[in-house]
Amino acid sequence: MAMIEQLTQLKKEVVAKVTAAENVKQLNEVRVAYLGKKGPITDLLKGMGKLPAEERPKMGALVNEVRAEVQQIHDVRKAELEEKAIQEQLEKEAIDVTLPGRSVNVGNAHPLTRVIEEIEDLFISMGYEVAEGPEVEKDYYNFEALNLPKGHPARDMQDTFYISEEILMRTHTSPVQARTMEKKQGASFKIICPGKVFRRDNDDATHSHQFTQIEGLVVGENIRMSDLKGTLDIFAKKMFGEDREIRLRPSFFPFTEPSVEMDISCFKCGGEGCNVCKHTGWIEILGAGMVHPNVLSMAGYDPKKVSGFAFGMGPERIAMLKYGVDDIRHFYTNDVRFLSQFHRIEE
Amino acid sequence: MLVSLKWLSQYVDLQGLEPEVLAEKITRSGIEVEGVHHLSQGLKKLMVGQIKEIKKHPDSDHLNICQVDFGEEELSQIVCGAPNVAEGQKIVAVRPNGYVSGKKIKKGKLRGEVSNGMICSLQELGIEGKVVPKKYADGIYVLPDDTPIGMDAIEALGLDDVVLELGLTPNRSDAMSMLGVAYEVAAILSEDVKLPETSHKAATEKAEDVLKVRVEAPTINPMYTAKVVKNVKIAESPLWLQQRLMAAGVRPLNNVVDITNYILMEYGQPLHAFDYDALGTGEIVVRLAKEGEPMTTLDGQDRVLNAKNLVITNGKEPVAVAGVMGGLDSEVTEKTTTVVIESAYFDGLSVRYTAKDLGLRSEASARYEKGIDPNRIIPAAERAAQLLTELAGGEVLSGSVVFDELDKTPSKVIVSPDFVNARLGMKISLNEMVSILNRLKFDVETANGRLYIDAPTRRQDIKIEEDIVEEIARLYGYDEIPATVPVSEAKAGGLNSYQAKRRIVRHQLQGSGLYQALTYSLTSDELSQKYALETAPTTRLLMPMSEERSTLRQSILPHLIESVTYNVSRQQDSVALYEIGSVFLGKTEEGLPKEEEHLAAVMTGDWLNNAWQGEQKKVDFFVLKGILEALFAKLDLTDRVKYETAVVDGLHPGRTANIILDGTRIGFLGQLHPAQQKANGIKETYVMELNLEAVLAAPIDPLVYVPVPRFPSVSRDIALIVDRTTKAADIEAIIHKAGGKLLKDVHVFDLYEGEKMEKGKKSVAFTLTYFTPERTLTDDEVVAAHDKVVAALTESGAELR
Structure with a gap:
């Protein structure tokens, strides 16, 4: 019976040690010490041979029973300790999630590019191509081909930087229209022309000797002034909001006849009158008109057969109105505190 | 043009009309009213x-x-x-x-x-x-x-008046007179125009008896008339006349001068009053000035004339610059008793040239330049005579001295209603069109369903059918035009290949952390070629407003660097900007400079700054190069772009590379020279500029899928000791050459130039990746390939570490 006692004693000892183990490592040591190949239980099984044959099965079963019991206690304890270890690790790994994230370098388009691309894309969706031309132009394309012969009083409307008598810094993007018409050789087309232009102006809050323009031109058979109005209406609603209304006022440009200026109902006050619209309810956005027959014929089109409309506007003015920018020079000083404001999306 | 409503109501009935309402009507039908000034406001x-x-x-x-x-x-x-x-x-x-x-x-x-x-x-x-x-x-x-x-x-004081400020476009010179505005307003209101009284008493003595007129330049002075008025008493004008002039923005002087100015405002016809006795010769000769001929104008300035300036002379010397300004010697003074009133037609281009040439823009020249009404020359002179009788006690000699070769016939326009409607996209009836033209006081007849129109000569802007389209449309109302869209063949719009790629370049750079900048194309002569990728003869303005904006740039960098300075001096120490824009090189066959689109970038300060994690990385050469490599990868140019050590003026000689595309230099990148950094007040700054057109012109291979590897690759590291000046790219080339088909990739993973290295040497370590898509490589295959690489490197003088 000494063996049974020994076994009971052993079991007590193991259970106490398993319970006392504080971590998996300690538990493992216990397991190796008692249940391992060199442990006391194995020794007991090995000592089984010395027992009388009839006692062996009974004792064997008993040892195995104890062994299984101990193993189970060990397994439960192990699971507990593992769980505890995970908890400890998680606690240790906890972070302050309110600390800032790792910053990613971002840049963005210039606000004028943003405006120009929006307009480009709108007209592209209506079947327009984007046409570009040189910033330094011939007097011919900048003026003469646009019905502004030398000495025409309307040349005063645009103070010009001349490079020679015949070469100048373009004062508007309209020469691209003249060049495009020449190139298209009588074919119908729709283009939108963005670009830089230059005027003899001293730079101040509202003037810049360099600024941008974007113009549109449609030439083809049977182009009507109502088409111009409809096109501008789509533009105004897309660019400034679905509930915008437009109105056309008579105006004058040498290259269009009739010529108009387009106002939109104020997008800030909706037409009630506010600072943005100078209490008129309307904001002047662009100039437009039906292409002057002289302009068509000078580019090789027969004004009896084809007609066209053109419109032009200033992205600076649109950006200033839309974003409330108060000084045109901001667009050219490249202050990152200004540029970076145009990163986010807008409705 | 300032229009007193009290004055205007002499010609057209404005009763019961609020000034603001009238202003809105005028604006909506053609002439912008820029201001409505109630003169009694605040009084x-x-x-x-x-x-x-x-x-x-x-x-x-x-x-x-x-x-x-x-x-x-x-x-x-x-x-x-x-x-x-x-x-x-x-x-x-x-x-x-x-x-x-x-x-x-x-x-x-x-x-x-x-x-x-x-x-x-x-x-x-x-x-x-x-x-x-x-x-x-x-x-x-x-x-x-x-x-x-x-x-x-x-x-x-007549301040119980309202003045409308008209913003006139150059075509509406007719509205540079009260009568012109009256016709416009009458058309808008469907009213009549009441013309001023011009009848007056005349002496028996004839003007022709005391004055001769000869015109030697009839093409630019096709009509010249002169009236002579004796016994005028120079005095202050009556208050009503002074009030009207002041309301129109003209300073009253004396009755004679005020009357000529009044007529200028009323008829739009410039008049000039000479002191007959000061003329001294009883003769007026209109001719071109002699080259260098001197004269003193009314404003006391001594002028030197040229042979293109038309002058009025007394037969000997100039007494007035025709259509621009009178001369001091023949000025009407307090002592004047006999005046000659000139009413004439001078060619607009000639007056424009002379006024510009002399820097003398006057109310008179402004009207001549834009074209006056040939049929108002006589009535205006008669009106002046009438007022001189009434207000200056003058005796008008009978008749005028006249030279007249001027064509005064109105322009005829024939237009069909269908044309008008087709242009407008409207359906206005013939009768409505006639009624509108009648309101404008245009002579119109209809025959064969067409309109035969004689446009009045006051409307010099009406010449062609389209002008009639505009007149009808503006008075019919632009609000009535429907909104349609062009009916044309369906054609896809879009960007061309260059424009599309340029947008991708922009998005790539923005995604890499650069902001798009915009600087001026005009710069100083000094900066125009600084850092230029390529120089050519520069293009300079004829008359720059300042030296700072006098010459077209050949490099974008100087202005971008200025932008860095601007930001840094405002505590923005980290700046990353790019710009896409034209540079201007030499001259093309067309006579214009060659415009080439470039891409430039500048970077300074921190590239990475995660302060609380203790990570900070300054921008360096390889940051900018990495951005460029990513860009070239996007454009499928990775294998075609090479970097070579370069020397570029203004850049750090040891930290500058040329960018070579298919063997041609298309750009550079590098650090600004420390001296340049100092001069610009900035710290370590990296810059690059590329010929964007050359980059985007490179043809691109079609995008074809390459099977994802099914077999593993094998990597081997190799560390070499080489001369400090040996280029990594050269070693890579040796490795690639020796590695054969199985060598898929080589890249640097370590560089050591520290103290433990022998002087003049450095250690570079590469990872070599061997791979074949067909099978798993055997050890023997890799060893064989790698041994060849090692042998080639050893032979090149590199020492294995």
């Missing part, structure tokens, strides 16, 4: 008074104590500081609790003396200083003696 309790007595203020050397009679029981005491105040004057005073310039004037004391209001100057009544008669420019205004005492002074 209240102004009264005409007479100064009865003046005493010096005991405590002031410039103030006077005036006793003013307002027709009340007692005189009113007002202290006045004006130098021209005098007893007996009829003056304008604001009474206590009245307003001038919107400011309340209270009864008060001035240095101890009671002052019941204030005696006013015209400026204080809101009239611009530049139109106030010189006599009253520095003091109070003195009314004519016959002005009733106690009268409301706003009325006496």
Whole structure:
């Protein structure tokens, strides 16, 4: 019976040690010490041979029973300790999630590019191509081909930087229209022309000797002034909001006849009158008109057969109105505190 | 153009029409009204008074104590500081609790003396200083003696008026006259126009008897008329005339000059008055000036004329620059008794040239330049004669001295209603069109369903069918035009390949952390070629406004670097900008500079800054190079772009590379030279500039899928000791050559140039990746390939570590 006692004693000892183990490592040591190949239980099984044959099965079963019991206690304890270890690790790994994230370098388009691309894309969706031309132009394309012969009083409307008598810094993007018409050789087309232009102006809050323009031109058979109005209406609603209304006022440009200026109902006050619209309810956005027959014929089109409309506007003015920018020079000083404001999306 | 509504109502009935309503109607139908000025705004309790007595203020050397009679029981005491105040004057005073310039004037004391209001100057009544008669420019205004005492002074001064400010486009020169505006307003309101009275008495003596006119340049002076008026008495104009001139923005001078200016404003016909006796010859000869011919103009300036300037002469020397300004010698003065009134037609281009050439833009030249009405030359002169009789006591000699070869026929336009409707996209009836043209007082007849129109000569802008389309549309109302879209063949719009790729370049750079900048194309001569990728003859403006903006740039970098300085000096130490824009090189066959689109970038400060994690990385050469490599990868140019050590003016000689595409240099990148950094007040800054057109012109291979590897690759590291000057790219080339087909990739993973290295040497380590898509490589295969690499490297002088 000494063996049974020994076994009971052993079991007590193991259970106490398993319970006392504080971590998996300690538990493992216990397991190796008692249940391992060199442990006391194995020794007991090995000592089984010395027992009388009839006692062996009974004792064997008993040892195995104890062994299984101990193993189970060990397994439960192990699971507990593992769980505890995970908890400890998680606690240790906890972070302050309110600390800032790792910053990613971002840049963005210039606000004028943003405006120009929006307009480009709108007209592209209506079947327009984007046409570009040189910033330094011939007097011919900048003026003469646009019905502004030398000495025409309307040349005063645009103070010009001349490079020679015949070469100048373009004062508007309209020469691209003249060049495009020449190139298209009588074919119908729709283009939108963005670009830089230059005027003899001293730079101040509202003037810049360099600024941008974007113009549109449609030439083809049977182009009507109502088409111009409809096109501008789509533009105004897309660019400034679905509930915008437009109105056309008579105006004058040498290259269009009739010529108009387009106002939109104020997008800030909706037409009630506010600072943005100078209490008129309307904001002047662009100039437009039906292409002057002289302009068509000078580019090789027969004004009896084809007609066209053109419109032009200033992205600076649109950006200033839309974003409330108060000084045109901001667009050219490249202050990152200004540029970076145009990163986010807008409705 | 400033239009007094009181004056305008002499020609067209404006009764019952609010000025603002009229202004809106005018704006909506063709001429923009830029302002509606109520002249009496801010004025209240102004009264005409007479100064009865003046005493010096005991405590002031410039103030006077005036006793003013307002027709009340007692005189009113007002202290006045004006130098021209005098007893007996009829003056304008604001009474206590009245307003001038919107400011309340209270009864008060001035240095101890009671002052019941204030005696006013015209400026204080809101009239611009530049139109106030010189006599009253520095003091109070003195009314004519016959002005009733106690009268409301706003009325006496004609300030119970509203002035419309018209913003005229160059085509509407017809509206540079009161009559022209009257026709416009009459058309809008469907009213008639009442023309001014021009009839007057005439002496029996004929103008022709005392004056001869000869025109030697009839093409630029096709019509010249002169009237002679004797016995004029030069004096101040009556108040009504002065008021109208001031409301129109003209300073009154004396009756003769004021009358010519009045006619200028009324008819749009410039007139000039000569002193007949000062002319001295009884003759007027119009001719081109001689080269270098001198003359002194009315403003006292000595001018030197050239052979393109048309002049009026007395047969000997110039007495006026035709259509621009009179001469000082023949000016009408207080002593003048006989005047010659010139009413003529001068060619617009010639006047424009001369006015520009002499830097002399006048009310007269502005009208000639844009074209005057040939049929108003005679009526305007007659109107002047009438006013000279009435207001200056003159005796008009009968007839005019006339030279006339001017074509005065109206322009004829024939237009079909269908054309008008087709252009507008509308359906306006023939009758409606006729009615509109009648309102405009155009002569119109209809035959064969067409409109035969004689446009009045005052409307020089009406020449072709489209002009009629506009006239009809603007009076019919642009609001009536429907909104349609062009009916045309369906054609896809879009960007061309270059434009599309340029957008991708922009998005790539923005995604890499760069902001898009925009700088000026014009720069100084000095900066125009600085850092230029390529230089060519520069393009300079004829007349720059400043040296700073005189020359077209050949490099974007100088202005971008200025932008860095701008930011850094405002505590923005980390700056990353790019710009896409044109540079201007030499000249093409067309005579224009060659415009080449470039891409430039600048970077300075931190690239990475996660302060609380203790990570900070300054921008360096390889940051910018990495951005470029990513860009070239996007454009499928990775294998075609090489970097070579380079020397670029203004850049750090040891940290600059040329960018070579398919063997051609298309750009550079590098650090700014420390001296340049210092000069610009910035720290370590990296820059690059590329010929974007060359980059985007490179043809691109089609994108074809490569199977994802099914077999593993094998990597081997190799560390080498080489000379410090040996280029990594050269070692890579040796490895690639020796590695054969199985070598898929080589990249640097370590560089050591520290103290433990022998002087003049460095250690570079590469990872080599062997791979074949067909199978898993055997050890033997890798060893064989790798041994060849090692052998080649050893042979090149590299030492294995």
